[in-house]
Amino acid sequence: MTGARPCAAEKRRARERGGGGRGAAAEAAAGGMNGARGAGRALAALLLAASVLSAALLAPGGSPERDAEAAPPRDLDKKKHVDLKMDxxxxxxxxxxxxxxxxxxxxxxxxxxxxxxxxxxxxxxxxxxxxxxxxxxxxxxxxxxxxxxxxxxxxxxxxxxxxxxxxxxxxxxxxxxxxxxxxxxxxxxxxxxxxxSNLPVCIAFLVGVALIIAVSFLRFLLSLDDFHNWISKAINSRETDRLINSELGSPSRAGSIGGDAQLEAWRPPTATPRLRCIDTFRGFVFIMGSSIFLSMTSILQRGCSKFKLLGKIAWRSFLLICIGVVIVNPNYCLGPLSWDKVRIPGVLQRLGVTYFVVAVLELIFAKPVPESCASERSCFSLRDIIFSWPQWLFILMLESIWLGLTFFLPVPGCPTGYLGPGGIGDLGKYPNCTGGAAGYIDRLLLGDDHIYQHPSSAVLYHTEVAYDPEGILGTINSIVMAFLGIQAGKILLYYKDQTKDILIRFTAWCCFLGLISVALTKISENEGFIPINKNLWSISYVTTLSSFAFFILLILYPIVDVKRLWTGTPFFYPGMNSILVYVGHEVFENYFPFQWKLQDNQSHKEHLTQNIVATAIWVLIAYILYKKKVFWKI
Structure with missing residues (x-):
């Protein structure tokens, strides 16, 4: 952070050297910077305005939702009234x-x-x-x-x-x-x-569309020179900024107001261009894989030794796992938490293990990224795959282990290869077989008390057995998905500045993985060989999600990084601080202003309003941290 701005002596020398032409150029540059800052402030203001507007539109009124239960029909003969809940x-x-x-x-x-x-x-x-x-x-x-x-x-x-x-x-x-x-x-x-029930969602969607239109219109106005000059003159940002800094005693400004001396515009040092589509699409296991390859390649090119990088990988994985264990074991106002009830698996724990395996795998077989060979006849059209055959062999071995354990591991009291939810599913024949081999391995190695006690399958299938969706066996497929993300990163680097080749490969991977999903699921929800199941992290779930990931990159890459029609705002800002936003949400989700007491706890619109406001606040926090250049890196 130190040295990011020029010192006072340098600015005095700049004023002594400054002339009329340079002063005009400086003023124009300063106006451009202030225009960018104004756009950012306008974004934040619009974001809050959207939250307020959504809150106003979705705020509870006379509780028409509960009228159906407020006045019971006369033919109930004074029977006990049923108190309805949401849905x-x-x-x-x-x-x-x-x-x-x-x-x-x-x-x-x-x-x-x-x-x-x-x-x-x-x-x-x-x-x-x-x-x-x-x-x-x-x-x-x-x-x-x-x-x-x-x-x-x-x-x-x-x-x-x-x-x-x-x-x-x-x-x-x-x-x-x-x-x-x-x-x-x-x-x-x-x-x-x-x-x-869909009305609150429709209103929120319309508000979001209006926000996008307003931001786009504001950016269009700022791109017009006449409007930009009018804004600069109206705000007189240079003198206002000098007055504020002078009032605060900042040495960054000097001289009298309206003096003849002109400041030379300070320009931030140019940084290495980032792939903004990656930061916009951050947070998934797939994109974590892409980020691993891009960052590791950059670090190795700077001369960092593999042994030192291995230590950083191990330390980061350890921190992710430790933070995850703390996050998934809240015990507010309940006294000390017993070690006998500590949940071990979790989201960050799985990310930590996945990151370690995939990063070490790439580190062991790391090779220099080949230079662009668009004009060479001997260039391999599949070099992003051929150069990584040892990694692919390891990943295929891992997937074979998942398939073998899932479909051939004997589970007491359950049919071999069972993938169902247990409970009342399958006509109640296997009530304690939730998750099949995946649940059995977790209960065997970790114990019933150290895994998630309230699986989502309990809502519909009334399961009574503990099951953890971030369990051990599913981590294998999360590693596979992260490696597919690494494949996307290799395409971006191996075919750098070859937009057509990049888009062709994104399309090919999207179609290839989509066809695998079609074959595994038979285009059905439950009748396929391996149904799509997030709780199990089945291989069909991984191929389907990865297919959509390649499709989203296929859309985002030309729009964000090639044509630069969109900067990724506002998703870009949380993406730059994804771990901080996730941990902050998990810790403060029950605190004001992210949550408050609702007048009607069974109202969709009140819950939606609360979630919109909380999301907008976190986006605003991420935006402020980005502008302050504060990034939580592990």
Whole structure:
């Protein structure tokens, strides 16, 4: 940081040498810098304005969302009211069948091969002509499957599919048809219309589009010389800046206001151009691989020894793992945390292990990046792959280990090669087989108490077994994905300044990995050989995500780095401080102003407003740190 600005003596010599022409040039340069600073301040102001506007548009009003449950229908006969939660609707089951008790079963259409769950029992009222009514809450996230059985005879009465709306009020009428006594009809009618759960998201999207248009229009205006000169004259930024620094006692400005001496414009030293598309797309395992290769190549070209670089790699991996262990084990206001309950796997832990393996692999087989050979006939068209055959061999061996353990490791009480969620999935045959071999290895090596206790599969499949989505076996495929990111970095360096060749290879990799995903999944959600599963980090998940990663780079590279039509703002700023933003979010997510008490905790719009404001604040923090040249590097 020291020496970033010229000292006072140098500026005095510059003023003594300065003439009229140089002064005009300096003033123009200073105006350009102030215009850039103004654009940055305008970006921050617009970002906050978007948050405020979103908060105003999405702020809670008279709680129309809860009207569906605020006034229960009169036909409840003073039965206990069901308090609806987010993504739920009220269902009233009217049993008009004489002498028949009903059991209502429910299931989500997204729950693959799941057992039906009992929703409510509806007994006969005992009085002919007067139906009995039971109340239940049904999920509105996905379509619902309802099955009604005769409780005594355990015989199916009817089955129907329906997509309920959030906070809607519905009635399910079960009765005999007028023409036939033995025929039963089950009809759903709407007592009160549901709310539009997508409305807050649509409003936020429109606000985001308006923000993009406003920023683009501002940048266009700043590119006009007449508008730029008018802004410079209106703000008179040079004298204002001098007054502020003088008031603060800064030695960076001297001389009287309006003096004849002109300052020579200070220009920051030119830095090595960065691939802004990488910083814009930072944060994924794929891009971590690209960054590893680009940074390692640069360090080795500067003469750093491999042994010294190995020490830096090991230290950085160790820090990532340690920070990750601290982050995933919060214990606010609960007293000391027991070592018996410490969770070991986590996001940063997986990144640390992945970084170490991939970086060491590239360090061992590192070769000088070949010079551009666009004009040489002997140039290999696949040199980015051929020059890395030892690394590819190692990665293929790792993937073979994952496939062997996943599909051939015997797991007690589970079928070999099981990839399901357990719980009520697969008709409840394997309730304790969550994750198959991946879950078994974690529980065997780490113990049940040291892995994640609340897997996402518990919501839909009601699993009761601990399972960690950042477990040991899945780390193998995260290494594979990081190595695919290294392949993208090699394309960028091996074919530097050859935009056509780079885009052709990005397209080829995108299509190749996409075809592998098609073959593995059979273009289905659950029927393929290896379904896409983030919790397992299945190989189909890796190929699909990597295919999209190459596609995004295919779009971003010409726009951001070649044509420079977009600088990557605002994603560029969090990308430059990704670890700090992630750790800060994990630590302060429950603190004000990132979170506050909501008037209606079951409201989508209030949660969305809170998340928009928190995201905008973190982007603003990242922007300020970028302008202050503060970067947290491990």
């Amino acid at each position: 739920q609707a009220l269902l009233l089951i009217h049993n008009e069948l004489h002498g028949t008790n009903l059991t209502v079963f429910w299931n989500s259409e997204c729950c693959y091969h799941c057992l039906f769950q009992v929703l409510v029992n509806v007994s006969w009222s005992g009085r002919p002509g007067k139906p009995s009514i039971a109340v239940g809450a049904v999920s509105t996230q996905h379509g619902s499957l309802l099955q009604l059985n005769d409780t005594l005879e355990e015989k199916e009465v009817c089955r129907l599919e329906y997509k309920f709306g959030e906070f809607g009020n519905y009635s399910l009428l079960v009765k005999h048809t007028h023409n036939a006594v033995n025929e039963i009809t089950c009809d759903i009618i709407v007592n009160k219309n549901p709310i539009d």
